[in-house]
Amino acid sequence: MVLDIPKPDVFNAPLKVVEKMMTGAGPSNYHDRIRKSMSLPVLGHLHTETLKIMDDIKEGIQYLFQTENPHTFCVSGPGHAGLECALTNLLENGDTILITCCGIWGQRAELMSKKLNADVKVLYKHPGEQVSIKEARNCFRMYHPKVFFLAHGESSTGMLQNLLEFGDLCREYDCLFIVDCVITLGCAPIYVDKFKIDVAYSGTQKVLNAPPGITPITFSPRALDRIAARKTLVTSYNYDAILLGEYWNCFANHPRIYHHTVCSTLLYGLREAIALFLERGGLESSWENHSRVTSNFCNLLVSNGLEIFIDDEMLRCPSVVSIKVPDNIDPHKVISYAMKNHYVEISGGLGPTVGKIFRIGLMGINATNEVAEKVAKVLIESIKEAELVSKI
Amino acid sequence: MVLDIPKPDVFNAPLKVVEKMMTGAGPSNYHDRIRKSMSLPVLGHLHTETLKIMDDIKEGIQYLFQTENPHTFCVSGPGHAGLECALTNLLENGDTILITCCGIWGQRAELMSKKLNADVKVLYKHPGEQVSIKEARNCFRMYHPKVFFLAHGESSTGMLQNLLEFGDLCREYDCLFIVDCVITLGCAPIYVDKFKIDVAYSGTQKVLNAPPGITPITFSPRALDRIAARKTLVTSYNYDAILLGEYWNCFANHPRIYHHTVCSTLLYGLREAIALFLERGGLESSWENHSRVTSNFCNLLVSNGLEIFIDDEMLRCPSVVSIKVPDNIDPHKVISYAMKNHYVEISGGLGPTVGKIFRIGLMGINATNEVAEKVAKVLIESIKEAELVSKI
Structure with a gap:
């Protein structure tokens, strides 16, 4: 059979990329060592060396998030995949979620939760304002949410949200606490365990200076209990926290199970980024x-x-x-x-x-x-x- | 506050990666030029240069799939994200899907469809056998599926499935035709338009020798009509074909809209891979x-x-x-x-x-x-x- 679509001409021009000062809201510049690591040879998704790098990264993320959660890993996808992974696992049809909306990340959590057919309640704030514990408590009284979403850093406004006391409020109402740390991991204190956060996720292309596409996330034992008690399946396969946890060796005495082909190149970049972060203090x-x-x-x-x-x-x-x-x-x-x-x-x-x-x-x-x-x-x-x- | 989790020791050892002959079922080895491209500086997800690379890649994928579909782009995720993107957009609660299962990819399609609460019918074959048009027709008569799934290459058995005539069968029953081309794109003839395929996706880490994590996919106008007629929202944000199409400039006279932070490094690798594929004939x-x-x-x-x-x-x-x-x-x-x-x-x-x-x-x-x-x-x-x- 003859081809219907001829070879495209655009590839005749070589790939050229200039170096910029990446001082927007992210991605940030890669360190030279990170760039170098990304040109290393590929490894298979179940090779011993790859699994060791994944284990190292897991320890690194536990440190960065200040958590002992065994259920700590990366999602193969951008920062948005962290948010979708959190919501998809915790929400079932009709579950009430309370979202604080101080900028775009609240809007995104709202859109994703609606797509998951949750009962979505939103506490809107003017862009640049943070949510107070009092305002949150009033909403908890009214809505009795099963899940609560807060962005630690609202990158659309440059606002840093206080995280204290919300964890206790959530426990009081048997509610799970999701925190978006995309822009704040490594630049502002986050103590996942101390702050009683149930799911926290971040991005690699901000403070860590690593390539995006592999997103750190952590689930508390409370979050896992909720997932175990679901009446319906998690709608996503790629973002299924249990299946991902099996691949990332999060369950003791449980064999690793092939879930997807993780990109070894992105793992190299992230491992090198964490190593540099540690070396720099x-x-x-x-x-x-x-x-x-x-x-x-x-x-x-x-x-x-x-x-x-x-x-x-x-x-x-x-x-x-x-x-x-x-x-x-x-x-x-x-x-x-x-x-x-x-x-x-x-x-x-x-x-x-x-x-x-x-x-x-x-x-x-x-x-x-x-x-x-x-x-x-x-x-x-x-x-x-x-x-x-x-x-x- | 003092840290609860100390610095991990594992990062004291430097990252070391040996070069292997990657002759398993994938990922395959990167070409030196692809490796080199991955150490280029990062670009922003909406920089002019990034958008141009995305446009180039889109043309490259249209050529590789032999399709004029404007709705051709990449999903930021592994090959599994291609399958999930196809199913999530085409299936609604209770829709009937017919899946041919000749190995693991049929099993994965089955699991994902069940997670999406579809009415799943499976045509099982012994591993290594292909599905005949006659068997498929019998199932179409019984089940009148709205979506039909076939793996072109079943990488778990090494079997190549014939694709002819299934497109016509699907049209006859007003059914959409999904084909998994992860292992076959570039090594065996796929004519998406001629074969009347509605959604085809592939992987980058096989014949293209590029890093995984960015997955080519194409949707036919028929598939888009079905999505437009959905009664419920697509459950996923990250895999939403309309939102992704807006970012990848798939709609004429429609502004690009920020959807997520695409990894420029993975785009470099894929663009270089397509350029090399073309140069090599x-x-x-x-x-x-x-x-x-x-x-x-x-x-x-x-x-x-x-x-x-x-x-x-x-x-x-x-x-x-x-x-x-x-x-x-x-x-x-x-x-x-x-x-x-x-x-x-x-x-x-x-x-x-x-x-x-x-x-x-x-x-x-x-x-x-x-x-x-x-x-x-x-x-x-x-x-x-x-x-x-x-x-x-």
């Missing part, structure tokens, strides 16, 4: 560093006449800073000027903040005063340039 | 080459007293050859000898063929007589060694 050092660098960065911007979107310094996320777009400035012009002239990434708003803010991420190896000063300089120059253009 | 050349090399390989094994699991040469998959485990031989000993002494991967059986066969994959850059002869030599030596050990 680990959690306390990273928390302190992110906090200090973003605080300096905010001061620098304010001294140059810019306004930080989150007023209260205690509510500022130490990895993503949001800056109000000055009056009469087109943010797209600023962003494209910075990229075109300096290969520096500045993100715009997302979801409810579109057009209102710039977002700058100083994550992992980019959380230095040097990077902060460079991106501040580029931002200020780009805003001035956009001002000039708009006056012409 | 494209589809006809690859079909001819795989067919010739595996045929030589089978002859070589037979001349050395081994028996091919699939009797009928026409039913042998040109990428994975299955070989009967000789009497009184422990297949695990053979496999581990080959790995330990030669770093050569030989797969065992999978699902219904566990303990019964060896599986050897000659895929993409490994589909050469040189590789075939080397792995044949290692297999024969390893069997002899296992014989000796068992006699001691």
